[in-house]
Structures are given as C-alpha cells and as structure tokens.
Amino acid sequence: MLALASLSGESDAEWARAGAAHADLAFLGGVAVDDASREAARQLVARGREEFLPEDPIAFVDRQLTALDDAPIRAGVNVRSATLDPIRAVAARCAAHDAVIEINAHCRQDELCAVGCGERLLRDTDRLADYVAAASETGATVSVKVRAEVAGVDLPATARRLDDAGADIVHVDAMDSEPRVADVAAVTDAAVLANNGVRDRATAWEYLAYGADGVSVGRPSDDPAVLQRVARAVDDWTRRDTGERGAFG
Template identity: 65%
Template sequence: MDPPLALASLSGDSDAEWARAGADYAGAAFLGGIALDAESRAAVRAMVADRDRSEFLPADPLAWIAEQLDALADSEADIRAGVNVRATTEMAIRGAAAVCADRDAILEVNAHCRQAELCAAGCGETLLADTDRLAGYVAAAAGESADVSVKVRAEVDGVDLADTARAVADAGADAIHVDAMDSEGIVGCVKDAAPELVVIANNGVRDRRTVREYLAAGADTVSVGRPSDDERVLRRVRAAVDEWADGDGPAGAVTGAEPPEVSR
C-alpha cells in the first residue's frame, strides 16, 4: 500500500465516513469489525448489552459491507478499503469475501478479538489456537478472489505467530496484521517465517519513534488504531513513514515483498 500506513478497524466506529476522514494520510483503511453469522452476531449483541460497547449490528451484514464500500468509492477518497470480519463458518467468510472481491477491497479475517463472548462463539482470538480452521477461512476468502489479510495478536499462550504466518500464507493470505502487544520483535519473526506476506504492524503507533521501531523490526507497513480519528497523530505517523520511505531506512524496508494485488 502507498503510503505504507493503514487505519486499523475499531468496532462500531470504522465505517466509510471514518475511512474518508483519514484518506489524506493512509494508504488503506479496514472497516468493521463486522459479525457475519448468527453465532458471532449473538456474541456481539451480548457484548453490547453487558458492556455498553459500540458495535456494528446491521440487519444484513453483507448489505452493510457493500453499502460502506460503495460509499467510500463514491467519495473518491484515495484509499484502499478493507473489511475486518468475525465469523464462525467458512460459508460466512465466503459471502463477505465475494462482496469485497467485487469492489477490490481486502477481506480481513479477525483472529484478534479476545472478548470472552466472541471466544466462546469460536471466533476472534480462538482461531489462533486452531490453525487449520483459520487457514480454512483464508482459503475460503482467497477462493472468492479476494485479497486476504489476517488480523492476529501476539502473546497468546501456546501460539507461535511465526507458525501462524506460514500457515495463512500457504492458505492464500496476502497480508498479516499483527497487534504486537509491546513485543516488537515478533514482527521480524513473522516476516522471516512468511516473507511473501505484507506484514502490517499495530499497537501503539503514534509517532516517529514507534514507526521506526516497527519498520526496523521488519514490518512493511504500520497501522494506527485508537487514535485513527486524531489528525495530529495521523500527520506525525505519515511524516515518519514518508521519512523512512524516502531513504532513512534500509532499501526496500517499507514496500518489502508486497504482492501487486495488495497494492493500491
């Protein structure tokens, strides 16, 4: 992606309007997360009821995805769209991937959320402990000709993200979006394990120092999460990735081995 800066999904906040607002700074924006099937939607409803969370719960998730992607395209914002999805079945993933593929958007499989309700339903972080099922989701999305990212989290007991990266790459993923959880070194391990993947580093990206730490560790791209609606943060991060791309970092460190289909 160009520039090598993404906006990470924030449940209940990351829609077309949010992506459009950040388009002057970022090369990609992941809308969602959006729960696709009955089980994941029930988990999200429980989270809203119990914790007063902000979540997307449209009557028709696929129609919502199409509507948001179309609205972003109609705005002529110069940004690549992605959609972060939660699901408990490959069938649900296929449906969302088809909508994304039709609109040249990235389908991002959520193997990241750690809320108890989502984990009990079998989605989010639980996918990290079930590599075969996660790889099946990736293959299902890739089978619909969608570009595929997988959002993951570091520091999950019993999970080796290097192994996860290799498995999803073999299943057809194009990118892996790593919430490093203050473990910047994991970024390099993931890149070494699956150099063909675009590695997007997330967690605490706020300024020049954090950008340089992740890119120097081996990330191709960084993403901004919570402060993605703060223009001051986006301006600082964009300046830092531009500085790196202009030659301050190792040659090719930003673009890495990014495959053409993930480029804008």
C-alpha cells in the same frame, strides 16, 4: 504503508474518508457476519461496547464499500465469523470493490471467543487457514489480524501457514512484544502490518526496522495530528529504505 485499524462500532466509511488524507488503507469493522458472532456482539453491546449490528451484515458491508468506491483510500473490512460461508460471501463483495477482507483472529472478548471467533480462531490454525483459502479463492486481497502474546500460539508458524493458504497481509497486534513482528516478517512472503502503540516517528520506525511493510493506527485514527506524524514517518522511512518486501495485492 499506513493503515487505519478497525475499531468496533466506530470504523465506518465516514471514518475512513476522514483519514484518507494520510493513510493508504482503512479497515472498516469489525463486523460480525454470522449468527453466532452476531449473538456474541449483542452480548457485548449489552455490557456497553459499540458494535456494528445491521440487520443484513453482508448488505451493510456492500453499502460501506460502495460509499468508498471513489475515495482516495483503499478499503478493507475486518470480519468476525464462527462459520466459513459468510467469510466467502464478504470476500466476494470485497473482490468486487477491490477491497481487502480482513479475517479477525484477534479479538479477545470472552463472548466472541466462546463461539469460536477472535483468539479462539487464532488457536485453531486449520480452521483459520480454511477461512483464508476460501476468501482467497474469490479473488479478494486477504488480510488476517492476529495478536501476539496468546498462550500456545506459535505466531511465526501460524504466519507461514496463513501465507501458504493465500494470505496477502498478516496484520500483527504486537501487544508488548514488539520484536515478534521481526519473527513474523522473517518467515512470510505476505506483507506485514504492525499494530499497537503507533503514534509517531519512533514507534513507526521501530516496527519498520523489525521488517514490517507498514504500520496501522488504532485508537488515535481519528486524530489528524497523529496520522500526519505517522504518515510522514512512514514516507521518510520509505525514502531511506532500499529494499522491498511483500505487496498488498
């Protein structure tokens, strides 16, 4: 499995189609979907970051997914929210399009953390598990984007909790702690996607050897040469691998 990881303000339906020749799954977004996260996103824009800030974020998600209904790549949407109801609403739209909702417990920008999103959500396991359960109840495939190297967060324990809540995918940004992927893969029945620094055969195979079911490409996701190298590496690994782990729903 090769996925395209979301890039704030850049990962839309057009971007996903551009990578469809090489990847299996594309996470659009991130999209701020409630008032608090949208205000935080406006603050990020004010200091120069790109963000998706449509007037109606749920309608925006629906339009983006509709644009990919006939695409040769499965769509996902990475969402940020400080409240539960918008998660449920986006998950319902994802279920209708056979898309994946990805709950963002990953962003580390101060503005987002201050309102309870991103890493702040990762530190609040009960609330994060509630988000996963609510999304799963809609019938959507649920991914959670998490980050290694967050002080006070036991990532394997968190992965087990998310698995119990109904997560289908745990998407791990390994930072500079690549072996943490193995720790997560060892304790969850959810599929594990590994992210950070994936550029070629060596970097993809390192994560796959740690037990990841797939890898994701972030910043170079608009570079066909990188995607071709990584896709070939994943295919080669799959052919040589005789074991199977989780499914992506």
